[in-house]
Amino acid sequence: MQALEKNSLSQKLAKQIKELPENSGVYEYFDKDGKLLYIGKAKVLKNRVKSYFKFTPNLAPNPNVSLRIAKMISETVELKFIITPSEADALILENSLIKQLKPKYNILLRDDKTYPYIYVDLSEDFPRFEITRKVQKGKGVQYFGPYYKGASELLEALYLNFNLVQKKGCLKHKKACLFYQIKRCEAPCEGRISKQDYEMILKNAIAALNEPALLIPRLNEMMGKYAAMLDFEQAAAMRDKIELLKSLEIKVELDLAKMEDFEAFAVVCDMGLVCATRLSISGGRVNGVNSAISMAKDVQNEGIEEVYSQAILQAFGVDTPTISTKIYTLDKLADAQIIEEILLKRHGKKFSLKSPLKGEKRRICEIAAQNARAAILSSNKEYDLSAEKALAKLCGLSCVPETIEVFDNSHMQAQACVGAMIRYKNGKFIKSDYRHYHLSANNDYEQMRQTLTIRATRFDKLSPPDLWVIDGGEALLNLAKEIIASSGANVEVIAISKEKLDAKAYRAKGAAKDKIYSSNGTFSLATNDARLLLIQKLRDEAHRFAISFHQKTKRKNDLAASKLKQAGISEASLSKLVKFYGSFDKIYEASYEEVAKLTNKSIAAKISTLKDSTKGQNR
Structure with missing residues (x-):
C-alpha cells in the first residue's frame, strides 16, 4: 500500500x-x-x-x-x-x-541586523557627527563605518577630543551652553568661532574617525584624572572605552597604500557550521570585521552561493548608507551580475562585484576566510549546546534549536492584557529581540492565539527561530502548530505546563515537575534534568518579561482611567470604550465623531477637552 x-x-x-x-x-x-x-x-x-x-x-x-x-x-x-x-x-x-x-534545507544567516554608521553633513555651517542606520538627506552627507561594535563609544570619544557642536539644535538658542563653560565647545551659537576655524576642528575629527588610535591619549588622560580623584568606577569605564577603541584598529599585514574603499566577503563551511565574514575597508584601512554563523552540513557550491547572496544583499539593504560600491568575494559567483543589477536599483549607483584571482584584493578575501574559520572555531568552543541537542533528540526535533523563542501572556481579570516573547540564542538571552504586544482577547487561549499570530506575521522583520516554546499545555501546543503551519515557516514547537499542587503553580527550578509536550510525546523529566532546567529557565524569563510589561501597562491604564473618570465619564461608558478600542491610547487617538457615534456627544466632548489639555501640558 x-x-x-x-x-x-x-x-x-x-x-x-x-x-x-x-x-x-x-x-x-x-x-x-x-x-x-x-x-x-x-x-x-x-x-x-x-x-x-x-x-x-x-x-x-x-x-x-x-x-x-x-x-x-x-x-x-x-x-x-x-x-x-x-x-x-x-x-x-x-x-x-x-x-x-526558514525552510528546512536552506541556510539562513542569523545575523540580520543593520549596523550603524557615523555621519556628518558638511553642507551645514557648523556640522556635528551623529549615528545613523539609514541614508540621510543632504548632498553634503559623509558616512564612516559600518561599525560592528563601538559606534556610540567612538562618537563619545570624538566629542571628548574635539570642541565640536556638542548638542543637536543648540545653534538655534543663540546662547552659549554649559559645554562652552567647561571648554568642550567654541560657542558658534554666539559667533565666537569662524566657519574657517571650525572647519579645521572638523578636519582633525574626520582624521581621528579614520584612525581611532588618535583619540586614545585624551581618554588616557581622563582615566588618570578619575583615578587620582578615587573615582574608580569612572576610571574603569574610561579604561573599557580605550580597550574598545584599540580593538577597532585591525592590523593586517598588507600594503594598502591606495586610499581605497571596498568590501570583501568570504564564506567558509567547517565543523557542521557555515560562516559568512565581511571585511570593510575604508581609506585603505580595515574598518571592521563581521561574521554571521549558521548550522549547515554538507554544503556545496549552490549552498555557498546562496549564503553569499544573503550576506551581500543584507549588507547593502534598501535605504542603507553605502561608502563603497566595490565588492570582492573569495569565490566566483554565478549571480554576480544579477546582484550588481539589484544593488544598482536599490542605491542608484553602479556596483562592481568581482572575485580576484591574485594580488592584494585576493589576499584580503583570504584574510576574511581566515576570520571565518576562527569564528567557527570560537563558536564551537564558546557555546555549549548539549542541553539543546538532548532536547532535540527527546522531542524529535529536525535540528538542534540554536535560536529559541518563548511566549507567555499576562493579565488581571481580563484587564491590561499583554503578550510577551523572549529570544534565546547560543546560550544567551538576546534582549534586543524581545517583543511585547497589547492584546484585546480576554481569555488565555485567544490571547496566545493573538500573540503567536502577531509574531508569525512579522517573520519578515525578525527571522523565525528554530523552536517555539509555549507556556501552556497540549491545547496551546496544537494552537501554535496550527499557526506555524498557516505561516508556512519551518519552526518546531514544544510546550511546557506548570505542575499544580493544591491549585498552586510551582515555578521554582528543583521543585517543579513540569510536563513537556511535543509532537514526539509528552514527557515528565526528573527535576535535575538539564533539558527540563533549560526549558524552565526560558519559561521563567518569558513570565518575568510578561509580568513586567503587564504591570507597566496596568499602571498606565489606571492613570488614564482615573483622568477619564474625573472628567465625568461613567464606569460603564469607560468599559465600553476600552472593550471597543483595546487600549486607552487608542481612545485618545479616536476622532470626536467616532467616539460620539459609539457613546454620545457629551462623552466625546469630554474626551476631546481632556485630550486638548494633555497636549497643552506636553507643550
Whole structure:
C-alpha cells in the first residue's frame, strides 16, 4: 500500500515538473506533510528544477547533487512556483522568503541586523557627527563605518577630543551652553568661532574617525584624572572605552597604500557550521570585521552561493548608507551580475562585484576566510549546546534549536492584557529581540492565539527561530502548530505546563515537575534534568518579561482611567470604550465623531477637552 502511495506521489511530482513554465521565478519543495523543505530561484524554472532529478526508470535525485540535496529531494512530494519578471526579482524574492519561512534545507544567516554608521553633513555651517542606520538627506552627507561594535563609544570619544557642536539644535538658542563653560565647545551659537576655524576642528575629527588610535591619549588622560580623584568606577569605564577603541584598529599585514574603499566577503563551511565574514575597508584601512554563523552540513557550491547572496544583499539593504560600491568575494559567483543589477536599483549607483584571482584584493578575501574559520572555531568552543541537542533528540526535533523563542501572556481579570516573547540564542538571552504586544482577547487561549499570530506575521522583520516554546499545555501546543503551519515557516514547537499542587503553580527550578509536550510525546523529566532546567529557565524569563510589561501597562491604564473618570465619564461608558478600542491610547487617538457615534456627544466632548489639555501640558 505504501509503495503504491509513494509511486502515485512520484507520478504527481513528475507531472508538476514537466508542466513548469520556462520563466524566471522561485520554486518551493514540500514533503508529504506539506512542510516546506527548500526554496530556490531560477532563470528558467523548468530547466533548474529538472536538474535536481533523474526520471528513468523512476523519479529520483540526480546522482550529481550533494548528499544534503539528495536527502531533500527524496523527501519532496510536491512542488510550487512563483513566476517573476526577471532573475534579479527571483533572487530578491528567494532571499525574502528564506528569511520569512526558514525552510528546512536552506541556510539562513542569523545575523540580520543593520549596523550603524557615523555621519556628518558638511553642507551645514557648523556640522556635528551623529549615528545613523539609514541614508540621510543632504548632498553634503559623509558616512564612516559600518561599525560592528563601538559606534556610540567612538562618537563619545570624538566629542571628548574635539570642541565640536556638542548638542543637536543648540545653534538655534543663540546662547552659549554649559559645554562652552567647561571648554568642550567654541560657542558658534554666539559667533565666537569662524566657519574657517571650525572647519579645521572638523578636519582633525574626520582624521581621528579614520584612525581611532588618535583619540586614545585624551581618554588616557581622563582615566588618570578619575583615578587620582578615587573615582574608580569612572576610571574603569574610561579604561573599557580605550580597550574598545584599540580593538577597532585591525592590523593586517598588507600594503594598502591606495586610499581605497571596498568590501570583501568570504564564506567558509567547517565543523557542521557555515560562516559568512565581511571585511570593510575604508581609506585603505580595515574598518571592521563581521561574521554571521549558521548550522549547515554538507554544503556545496549552490549552498555557498546562496549564503553569499544573503550576506551581500543584507549588507547593502534598501535605504542603507553605502561608502563603497566595490565588492570582492573569495569565490566566483554565478549571480554576480544579477546582484550588481539589484544593488544598482536599490542605491542608484553602479556596483562592481568581482572575485580576484591574485594580488592584494585576493589576499584580503583570504584574510576574511581566515576570520571565518576562527569564528567557527570560537563558536564551537564558546557555546555549549548539549542541553539543546538532548532536547532535540527527546522531542524529535529536525535540528538542534540554536535560536529559541518563548511566549507567555499576562493579565488581571481580563484587564491590561499583554503578550510577551523572549529570544534565546547560543546560550544567551538576546534582549534586543524581545517583543511585547497589547492584546484585546480576554481569555488565555485567544490571547496566545493573538500573540503567536502577531509574531508569525512579522517573520519578515525578525527571522523565525528554530523552536517555539509555549507556556501552556497540549491545547496551546496544537494552537501554535496550527499557526506555524498557516505561516508556512519551518519552526518546531514544544510546550511546557506548570505542575499544580493544591491549585498552586510551582515555578521554582528543583521543585517543579513540569510536563513537556511535543509532537514526539509528552514527557515528565526528573527535576535535575538539564533539558527540563533549560526549558524552565526560558519559561521563567518569558513570565518575568510578561509580568513586567503587564504591570507597566496596568499602571498606565489606571492613570488614564482615573483622568477619564474625573472628567465625568461613567464606569460603564469607560468599559465600553476600552472593550471597543483595546487600549486607552487608542481612545485618545479616536476622532470626536467616532467616539460620539459609539457613546454620545457629551462623552466625546469630554474626551476631546481632556485630550486638548494633555497636549497643552506636553507643550
